[in-house]
Amino acid sequence: MKLQRKNRRALALGALAVSGALALTACGSDDTGGKSGGGDSSAAAQAGNIDCGDAKGQLQASGSSAQKNAIDAWVKQYSAACKGVQVNYNPTGSGAGVTAFLQGQTAFAGSDSALEAEEIEQSKKICSGGQAIDLPMVGGPIAVGYNVPGVDNLVLDAPTLAKIFDSKITNWNDEAIAKLNPDAKLPDLKIQAFHRSDESGTTDNFTTYLQAAAPKDWTYEPSKSWEAKGGQSAQGSSGVAQQVKQVSGAISYMELSYAKDGMSTVSVKTEAAEPVEATVENATAAIGAAKIVGTGKDLALELDYTPSADGAYPIVLVTYEIVCDKGNKAETLPAAKSFLNYMASEDGQGQLAEAGYAPMPEEIITKVRETLSSLA
Numbered sequence: 033m034k035l036q037r038k039n040r041r042a043l044a045l046g047a048l049a050v051s052g053a054l055a056l057t058a059c060g061s062d063d064t065g066g067k068s069g070g071g072d073s074s075a076a077a078q079a080g081n082i083d084c085g086d087a088k089g090q091l092q093a094s095g096s097s098a099q100k101n102a103i104d105a106w107v108k109q110y111s112a113a114c115k116g117v118q119v120n121y122n123p124t125g126s127g128a129g130v131t132a133f134l135q136g137q138t139a140f141a142g143s144d145s146a147l148e149a150e151e152i153e154q155s156k157k158i159c160s161g162g163q164a165i166d167l168p169m170v171g172g173p174i175a176v177g178y179n180v181p182g183v184d185n186l187v188l189d190a191p192t193l194a195k196i197f198d199s200k201i202t203n204w205n206d207e208a209i210a211k212l213n214p215d216a217k218l219p220d221l222k223i224q225a226f227h228r229s230d231e232s233g234t235t236d237n238f239t240t241y242l243q244a245a246a247p248k249d250w251t252y253e254p255s256k257s258w259e260a261k262g263g264q265s266a267q268g269s270s271g272v273a274q275q276v277k278q279v280s281g282a283i284s285y286m287e288l289s290y291a292k293d294g295m296s297t298v299s300v301k302t303e304a305a306e307p308v309e310a311t312v313e314n315a316t317a318a319i320g321a322a323k324i325v326g327t328g329k330d331l332a333l334e335l336d337y338t339p340s341a342d343g344a345y346p347i348v349l350v351t352y353e354i355v356c357d358k359g360n361k362a363e364t365l366p367a368a369k370s371f372l373n374y375m376a377s378e379d380g381q382g383q384l385a386e387a388g389y390a391p392m393p394e395e396i397i398t399k400v401r402e403t404l405s406s407l408a
Contacts, residue, residue: 081379082113087370089363094122095129095142097268098234098287099170099351103142105383106375117367123268127231127256133354134158139364140372141354144233145256146332155356162358162408165330167400169375170351171319171390174238175291175310176298177276178283180204181219187212189301190245190346196283197225197242198250199262204281212301226275226284229265231256237349238285244337245302245346287349288312289388300347303340314345315390322350324396329357329403331396350392358408369407376400 100123107119124132126143130151133141136158146166147155155164176193178186183204188196192208195201201208205218228235235256242250252259266272266284273290276282283298288310291297299307308314318339326332337346353372360368374380381391392400 082110082374082377083370084114084117085366085370087114087367088116089118089367091117091119091364091367091371092122092138093120093129093140093142094124094132094138095354096126096144096233096351097123097270098144098172098349099123099142099389100269101287101289101387102170102351102384102389105387106371106380109379109383110371110374114367114370117370119367119371125228125230125268126233126236130354133164139355139361139368142351143354144349144351145236146326146352147330147354152330158359159356160359162356164354165328165357165403166326166332166352166354167372167376167403168331168333168350168392168396169353169372169400170384171315171392172312172349172384172388173288173310173315173345173390174234174241174285174347174349175288176283176285176300176347177273177291177295178298179276179278179280179296180221181280183213183216183218184296185213186216186296186298187301187307188298190242191249193298193300194242194246194249196223197227197263198252198260199225200249221281224275224279224282225263226272226279226282227258227260227263227265228269228272229258229267232268233351234269234285234287234349238347241337241347285347287388288315292388300345302344302346303338304342304344306342308343308345310345310347312385312388312390314343315348316393317341317344318346318348319350319390320393322393322396324399329406331399331403333396348390355407357403357406360407365407369404373401373404376404 103121129141130143132138134154152163202223204221210218240254243254266275269286269290272284273286276284297310299309301307322333322335324331325334333350339346384391
C-alpha cells in the first residue's frame with residue numbers, strides 16, 4: 033500500500049508535499065558560469081552571496097504552480113549572482129512536473145505531494161545508481177478565497193467546505209453557512225465552486241484535509257485530480273484565483289500568495305477556541321509540528337490536518353523539490369545544486385515570508401541542506 037494512502041486511512045494524516053513554459057531567466061552578458069564575484073559586487077551582495085560554483089548553462093525544471101511566486105523571487109536574486117545560468121521553471125502543476133522528471137526531461141521537479149512508492153521505483157531508471165527523493169523547500173497555507181458581495185469576513189468548517197465543493201450546499205445563504213456566520217448579511221446568491229482542471233498537489237492536499245477533517249461529508253479518495261461531482265474548473269493556481277476575482281459567488285482553494293489584490297479568504301473553524309485565518313504565521317505553526325516519514329535521504333513529511341492548537345491553520349501544503357540522490361545528469365548537476373542550495377539557504381528561505389510563503393522549520397531545512405551537499 034502506498035505510504036501516503038495508508039497514512040490517510042489509518043491516521044487521518046497526510047503525507048504532504050512541495051502549456052507554455054514560463055521562463056524565469058537568470059542570465060546576463062557573462063556566459064562563463066563563474067563564481068558569484070563574476071558580476072557586479074553590490075548585486076552579488078544583495079543576492080545573499082550566492083555560491084555559483086561551476087554552474088552554467090540552462091536549468092530546466094517544472095511542476096508545482098503553488099511555488100511559482102517563490103521561484104520568481106529566488107530567480108530574481110540568483111540572476112544577480114550567477115550570470116552564466118538560465119533557470120527555466122514551467123509551472124505545469126505537480127502531476128505534470130513529476131511526469132516530466134521521471135521521463136528525464138528536467139533537472140528537478142516541484143511537487144506539492146511527496147512521491148508515491150511506484151514513482152520512486154520508476155525513478156531508478158533515470159537516477160543511475162540512485163533514486164528520486166523529496167526535499168521540502170516551500171511551505172504555506174492553502175487559502176480558500178471567495179467572492180461574495182457584502183461579506184468581508186467568512187467562517188467555514190470542514191463539513192461545510194466539503195458540502196460546498198461536493199455541490200451539496202449550493203447557495204450562499206444556506207442555513208449551514210448562516211449558522212457559522214450569524215452576523216454576516218449572506219446574499220441569496222448561487223455558489224460557484226471552482227477546482228483545478230490539472231493534476232495538482234494543491235488539490236491532493238486540500239482533499240486530504242477534507243477527508244481527514246470531514247470524513248462523513250467527503251467520501252472521495254484524496255487525489256491530485258479532482259474526483260467530486262459538479263463545480264467548475266480552471267488551469268493552475270493562477271487560473272482558479274482569476275475566476276474567484278471575476279465571478280460573483282465564486283469560491284476556490286489556492287496557495288496564499290495567489291489570494292491577494294483584495295481577495296477575501298475564509299477563516300477555518302477547527303477545535304481551537306477561535307477560527308483560524310490563512311496566514312504565513314499560522315501555517316508555520318502547523319508545519320513546525322510536521323514529522324519526517326521518508327526513509328534514507330528522502331524527507332517526505334507528515335502533518336496533522338485536524339489540529340486543535342490555537343492559531344494552527346489546518347490546510348497546509350509543503351512543496352518538495354524532487355531530485356535524484358545519485359545519478360543526476362552531469363551537465364546540469366552543478367547548476368541544480370547551486371540553485372537548490374540558494375533556495376535552502378538562510379537568505380533563500382528569508383525570501384519566502386515576503387512572498388506569502390512559510391519557510392521550513394530549522395530542523396527540517398538543516399536536513400535539506402545536508403542532503404543537497406551529498407547529491408551526485
